[in-house]
Amino acid sequence: MVAIQFLLLATFWSICGGAKILAVMPIPSFSHQVVFMPLWEKLLARGHELTLLTTEPMTGTNLSNLRQIDWSFAKYLFHVKHNYSNIIKKFRENKLECFNQYANMMQDIVVQELEHVEVQRLIGNESEHFDLAIIEYLHPTMLAFSERFNCPYIGVSSMDIMSVAHDMVGNPTNPAIYTDFLAPYESSMSFYERILNTVSYIGTSVYFNLYVFPKEDVTVSKYFGKDLPKLKDIQKKVSMVFLNTHPVLHNVRPLVPNVLQIGGAIHIHKLNALPKELETFLDRAHNGAIYFSLGSNVQLSDLAEETLNMLLEVFKSLPYAVVWKSDIRRLGESTKNINNIYVSNWLPQQEVLAHRHVKLFITQGGQQSLEEAIYYGVPLIGMPFYVDQFANIRRLTKRGACKTLDPQNLKKADLQNAITEVLTNKTYSNSIKELSALLKERAISNVDEAVWWAEYVIRHKGAKILKSEAPQFATLPIPTFGRHRATYSRRGVVFNNAVHADEVFNQIYSV
Helix, strand or coil: CHHHHHHHHHHHHHHHCCCEEEEEECCCCHHHHHCCHHHHHHHHHCCCEEEEEECCCCCCCCCCCEEEEECCCHHHHHHHHCCHHHHHHHHHHCHHHHHHHHHHHHHHHHHHHHCCHHHHHHHHCCCCCCCEEEEECCCHHHHHHHHHCCCCEEEEECCCCCHHHHHHHCCCCCCCCCCCCCCCCCCCCCHHHHHHHHHHHHHHHHHHHHHHHHHHHHHHHHHHCCCCCCHHHHHHCCCEEEECCCCCCCCCCCCCCCEEECCCCCCCCCCCCCCHHHHHHHHCCCCCEEEEECCCCCCHHHCCHHHHHHHHHHHHHCCCEEEEECCHHHHCCCCCCCCCEEEECCCCHHHHHHCCCEEEEEECCCHHHHHHHHHHCCCEEECCCCCHHHHHHHHHHHCCCEEECCHHHCCHHHHHHHHHHHHHCHHHHHHHHHHHHHHHCCCCCHHHHHHHHHHHHHHHCCCHHHCCCHHHCCCEEEEEECCEEEEEECCEEEEHHHCCHHHHHHHHHCC
16 A cells, blocks of 8 residues: 555656745644644655744754744744633633634734734745645635735645635535534534524634734735735635544534545654653553543633642542643642652644553644544543534544543532443543554545645646635525525525515514
């Protein structure tokens, strides 16, 4: 199989040659960046010239075909100035306020990234050209780079995308059937969940069209010139979209041919040795070990003091070793003399999960963490805090690989019972191993597949043959409630099956 993959790539190498590629990754969160690092490495190894604008510059390489513009300063804006941790706390209380603050934060970050002296030099260089742009798709402003350099572009996302973005490429988005990635529902939604999913879909569509796009169009005009099309139109020009999604972790939905699922732990790397002290700690954990991490964006300060004390009390009472990724300063001396707890500000997560004694991962439910747990076959307790984490954890709970707890209302007995259940009930370990096998089953590696399609776009100067015409019609579907269906369009409201508006609303409010 490896030989076949190599032959396929070698064949198209002779056709494609070394191209000039621009990659623009503005979101200053490691989980957004790490997914695509293997893609950059493979493109560089194939001889392409890569100009990478990123908040996580590649290190340990001195390649002549790699040019990087360092946006790492944006992490200060993200975590300190705008305090992303505080923004996500509002997700449960007031989602609209959360979205507003996030959009305002990202606009400030994007503006300062565009004002970077090297970025200004790049934009102003009339002799510069690129054969392809690869641009993070979640925030639209940077899509203007493709227009500035008049090149085809591929949109990439480290997770699924909102329904409004699925609309832009022509994927079916009927909210009665297909859930928005922020909605914590299964495909088999109840009638009430369909209503809520529809409200979410319409709300985000209106929000992006009336607030986000017009606001970011002003930014584009300032930094790229007034002659560029509107961002909404640039977004529809996308040649392909690479989504870090996979049926193991996401709901199944139909996708048009120019949308590629590259999920399935694309960022998994060759394992390195554990730090010696941590390796010794885990090697001695003959009863088993628990790994506890809430990721890079959820801080200990997001937990109430009583919750933190309760966690310590539960962990030290367990007959298992506990590896805890945490802010040591917040914990202070409280874990110093507890023999079964190992605490560190940073941990090599993949290496920890791969250790033979690690039997449980307690996580906030970030996608990359879940992919790693599935890949290494470690069952889960999920404590979701915001955005897609609720949906991620709910799906894995339904698949039998996870137990869900509410971090805002966490009780000692609930945590103890959940730990005991997951560690003693073989259903969890069997389910995660089954999912692991499904995640690893691929005809060709996701990185090689992404490279093949990137070079396809380069060779054909786009992917017009793969694109749907649906985005040109800009319809907003309303779900089928029983036998009734309606479609909102630019020309007004068209009701199919001769159903009037009052009948539809009667259906909705009869719940």
